[in-house]
Amino acid sequence: MRVAVIGAGVGGLVATWLLSHNHEVVCFEGENCAGGNARPEVIRIGSSAVPFQLGPTYFLPKNYSTLFAIFRELDIATERTSMRLSVVTEDGQPSFISPGLHPLRVSPIMNRKGLENINELNTLLRRTAALLSVRDTATTWSSFIREQSVSEEFLRSVILPIGSAFFGVPYEKLGGISASSVLLYMALALPSLKNGFQIVRGVTGGTDAWIRKLCKFIPNETLRLGQIARGVNIASSSRVIVVHDEGEEAFDHVVVAAQPWSAAELISDKNLATILRGFPSFESEIAIHMGPLLELDPNVWSPSTVIAGEDIAQLTTLANNEFKDGIYRSWVTDGPIRPTNPLYKRTYRHLLQVPQVTIQQRKVREESRGGPVHFAGAWTRDVDSHEAAVRSGVEVARQLGSTHPFLSRTIKTPNPYNFGDPIEYGTKNIECHR
Numbered sequence: 001m002r003v004a005v006i007g008a009g010v011g012g013l014v015a016t017w018l019l020s021h022n023h024e025v026v027c028f029e030g031e032n033c034a035g036g037n038a039r040p041e042v043i044r045i046g047s048s049a050v051p052f053q054l055g056p057t058y059f060l061p062k063n064y065s066t067l068f069a070i071f072r073e074l075d076i077a078t079e080r081t082s083m084r085l086s087v088v089t090e091d092g093q094p095s096f097i098s099p100g101l102h103p104l105r106v107s108p109i110m111n112r113k114g115l116e117n118i119n120e121l122n123t124l125l126r127r128t129a130a131l132l133s134v135r136d137t138a139t140t141w142s143s144f145i146r147e148q149s150v151s152e153e154f155l156r157s158v159i160l161p162i163g164s165a166f167f168g169v170p171y172e173k174l175g176g177i178s179a180s181s182v183l184l185y186m187a188l189a190l191p192s193l194k195n196g197f198q199i200v201r202g203v204t205g206g207t208d209a210w211i212r213k214l215c216k217f218i219p220n221e222t223l224r225l226g227q228i229a230r231g232v233n234i235a236s237s238s239r240v241i242v243v244h245d246e247g248e249e250a251f252d253h254v255v256v257a258a259q260p261w262s263a264a265e266l267i268s269d270k271n272l273a274t275i276l277r278g279f280p281s282f283e284s285e286i287a288i289h290m291g292p293l294l295e296l297d298p299n300v301w302s303p304s305t306v307i308a309g310e311d312i313a314q315l316t317t318l319a320n321n322e323f324k325d326g327i328y329r330s331w332v333t334d335g336p337i338r339p340t341n342p343l344y345k346r347t348y349r350h351l352l353q354v355p356q357v358t359i360q361q362r363k364v365r366e367e368s369r370g371g372p373v374h375f376a377g378a379w380t381r382d383v384d385s386h387e388a389a390v391r392s393g394v395e396v397a398r399q400l401g402s403t404h405p406f407l408s409r410t411i412k413t414p415n416p417y418n419f420g421d422p423i424e425y426g427t428k429n430i431e432c433h434r
């Protein structure tokens with residue numbers, strides 16, 4: 001079978017890797033390098049050219065069961081990160097720090113107020129397990145939080161800043177986001193109740209290291225970097241034409257693993273294109289700069305800091321160990337605190353995770369069912385994450401009859417904060433996490 005994959009983000013790459021085992025696959029990627037949101041940028045600092053990871057950097061073994069199963073399959077090394085989430089109010093005062101990401105350093109940073117906040121948060125998360133387990137995506141954050149008896153202080157100093165920082169949106173927009181998405185994000189950064197503290201892991205050598213390794217398992221001629229797909233014309237239920245800069249090619253199936261707004265520009269089917277245009281999005285900016293935005297004591301505060309005020313949300317993380325005293329990554333939205341003279345800036349377009357998204361996802365599935373066009377990428381699933389992206393790639397590969405041995409393993413999804421439904425691939429168990 002001949003299959004086209006459009007987009008070499010992690011979702012498209014995983015689909016390409018698995019499908020190319022027994023199908024003829026062509027993966028079109030408009031950029032000159034694979035990885036999509038996860039691709040690094042090379043930044044010049046003095047005479048050195050340093051690759052920086054601007055996008056995804058932290059992964060939780062317990063929640064990211066598919067990703068860690070792939071890491072095991074491909075022998076990708078991971079290590080603990082010092083990633084920490086802390087929050088300050090708009091006047092620049094630190095008010096909260098998440099201990100879940102690095103339990104060993106909880107005690108020195110924990111003060112009485114922080115402890116009360118953590119207790120309240122734990123109570124809140126415990127109550128929300130029900131919401132997550134029924135996969136309620138229709139309830140918005142503002143209506144959900146109104147029904148919880150959390151204190152004003154906790155709401156103002158913890159919940160709003162963290163949520164708005166994660167989504168890179170002002171407080172008032174956060175209220176419209178689906179409650180289950182907000183809670184899933186919080187479960188990433190904060191202690192996961194059923195499993196105790198989670199140690200966040202990063203890929204040894206940066207996220208890019210695993211993308212590069214994954215590409216080694218994909219036949220050379222399969223990846224067409226720098227080749228933009230311009231159109232996807234459905235000729236029949238088993239024939240689809242991909243138009244690109246050098247002509248057009250026929251395929252039995254096409255997997256569109258580009259973001260919905262890019263996919264909408266490709267698809268000739270008017271109904272599908274209209275649905276894809278209905279996915280709401282927003283933009284945020286990532287900046288690489290010298291020195292932290294806030295002067296924090298490194299013995300107490302980690303280099304990862306979320307700063308949020310009424311309308312700002314910024315995330316700074318240590319970008320590269322080599323420059324640990326001075327290079328930071330900041331997630332910047334509108335607001336007064338911004339890095340001066342950043343070394344580099346890149347704007348990302350994200351899915352705005354409002355309840356409407358679930359309706360759109362269902363429509364895409366219904367409209368494309370039985371046809372030769374399939375969709376993959378984090379946007380097709382719950383929360384925009386690496387796990388959602390790779391999982392979509394695994395699932396589309398299964399649907400299209402990949403016989404890759406990876407698909408005969410079982411991946412366990414043990415806790416309620418998992419993305420998507422539990423998946424069973426086969427009979428042989430693999431332990432995804434220890």
Ligand SMILES: Cc1cc2nc3c(=O)[nH]c(=O)nc-3n(C[C@H](O)[C@H](O)[C@H](O)COP(=O)(O)OP(=O)(O)OC[C@H]3O[C@@H](n4cnc5c(N)ncnc54)[C@H](O)[C@@H]3O)c2cc1C
Binds near residue numbers: 227387
């Ligand atoms: C700043 C940032 C930080 C993040 N941090 C984390 C984190 O710490 N942990 C985590 O789990 N997740 C994180 N995420 C989310 C995670 O990066 C994404 O969910 C995931 O990388 C998305 O992968 P994808 O395959 O769905 O799509 P994408 O990465 O969006 O890839 C789509 C690809 O399609 C290509 N494309 C589009 N149109 C065409 C066309 N017409 N022809 C050819 N190619 C095309 C694009 O160039 C792109 O390469 C972060 C995201 C961002 C932006």
